Amino acid sequence: MSEKIIYNDYDNFAWFYNRYWSERLIDNIFWIVEEYLLKRLPPGGRILDLCCGNAHLSARMVKAGFKVTGVDGSSEMLQYAGINCPEAEYLHCDAIDIKFEGIFDAVISTCDSLSHVMNFDDLTKIFSNVYRALKPGGLFLFDLNNDVGYKKNWVGGGGRAEPDNVYLVRLSYDEKVFQGIFEITMFRLIDGIWLRSDVKLTQQWHPYQMVIEALKQVGFRSVDNFDCDKDLAAGNTGRDMFLAYK
Numbered sequence: 001m002s003e004k005i006i007y008n009d010y011d012n013f014a015w016f017y018n019r020y021w022s023e024r025l026i027d028n029i030f031w032i033v034e035e036y037l038l039k040r041l042p043p044g045g046r047i048l049d050l051c052c053g054n055a056h057l058s059a060r061m062v063k064a065g066f067k068v069t070g071v072d073g074s075s076e077m078l079q080y081a082g083i084n085c086p087e088a089e090y091l092h093c094d095a096i097d098i099k100f101e102g103i104f105d106a107v108i109s110t111c112d113s114l115s116h117v118m119n120f121d122d123l124t125k126i127f128s129n130v131y132r133a134l135k136p137g138g139l140f141l142f143d144l145n146n147d148v149g150y151k152k153n154w155v156g157g158g159g160r161a162e163p164d165n166v167y168l169v170r171l172s173y174d175e176k177v178f179q180g181i182f183e184i185t186m187f188r189l190i191d192g193i194w195l196r197s198d199v200k201l202t203q204q205w206h207p208y209q210m211v212i213e214a215l216k217q218v219g220f221r222s223v224d225n226f227d228c229d230k231d232l233a234a235g236n237t238g239r240d241m242f243l244a245y246k
Contacts, residue, residue, distance in 0.1 A: 010053075010074035012197040016167055016186055018054045018080045020160070025111050026056045029143075032232060033057070036243055037106055037141045038064055045105035048133055049088070050095050050126075050142075051113030055081035058088045061108075071098060095126045100133035107133060109142040112239060115180075115203040120214070123206060128218040131246060140220070140244040143228065145180065147205050149238015154180045164189040178205040208240045220244040 010017070038061065041047070045066055049058045052070030054077050061068050068088040072078050078090050091098075095114070107130045117123045130140050150173040159168040166187040173180050180203040187194050212223045224243040228234040232241065 009199050009201060010072075011076035012186070013184065013199045013201070014054065014074060014076035014080055015188065016165070016184070017077075018084075019165075020167075022054050022056045022111075026060065028235060028237070029110060029228075030057070030060055032228075032234065032241065033061075033108065033110070033141065034064075036241075037108060037139060038066070040139060041066065041105050046103060048098075048100065048104045048107040048130075050098070050107055050109040050130070051116075052081060052088075052090070053077045053111070053113070055085040055088060055090075057108070057110055059085035062087045069104075071095065096122055096129070098129045098133060100129075102132065102135050104133050104138060105135055106139045106141065108140075112143055112145045112203065114142055115145045115206070116201065118179075118202065118204045120204075120206060120210065123211075124214045124218065127215055127220075127244075131219045134246045136246060138246045140215075140246070141242070143237075143239045143241045144206055144208075144211065145203060145238055146208070146227070146240045147178065150178075150180045150203075150205060151175070153238045154182075179203065180205070208242075211240075211242060215242070215244045220246060 047061055047066050047068050049068055049070045052058050052072050055070050058068045058070050070081055070088050070090045071093050073094040075092055078092055081090055154171040154173040157170040168185045170183040182201040184199050186197050208225055215223050222245045226232050226241040228237045228239040228241050
């Protein structure tokens with residue numbers, strides 16, 4: 001496995017993401033994972049959690065009886081993954097560099113992780129890697145933020161202040177290049193000293209028609225596409241969900 005890391009900015013964000021975001025996000029979507037993926041897999045099947053972050057999703061899939069391998073480019077996220085789900089195995093690797101061959105019953109990537117892939121050719125390469133990683137008949141479930149969601153949700157910002165930590169988030173969407181920008185300034189009180197870190201994360205809107213075409217191009221025989229809000233009543237997520245069949 002390559003040790004090239006693209007998204008290591010998540011290292012500085014990992015503590016805050018683990019404390020305030022990850023488990024809540026998984027709470028909102030896990031029923032979709034159960035209904036559209038887990039119920040269709042063999043008992044004890046193998047799942048690749050791509051861009052697993054701090055593994056709150058991996059933990060739930062392990063609890064449901066599945067064998068999980070998590071892959072993430074952030075070493076700090078994987079530190080929390082090992083705490084949140086010690087039963088899974090993990091690889092510190094970027095999604096574009098995975099080289100599995102036909103060993104997984106399913107691959108999953110949630111919480112708009114693949115929206116951080118800015119180049120569509122790179123996204124297609126990841127799709128090809130996923131296709132090779134799956135067994136015949138395997139399933140690939142993932143979501144991407146959509147244009148409507150960016151315009152509606154990626155505006156303004158917010159923050160939180162606690163005795164030992166503070167953060168301020170700023171969200172914006174550049175409609176000229178279809179890019180969402182997440183900026184966060186964070187402070188943590190550690191050993192009596194306030195430490196500051198700043199992270200800027202960028203996402204790219206990939207139209208669902210192009211995504212479906214790319215999935216079929218690399219070999220998937222069919223693809224189901226859902227608007228999470230309109231079709232799945234998942235709340236104000238602004239995401240498209242894809243289920244690709246090998």
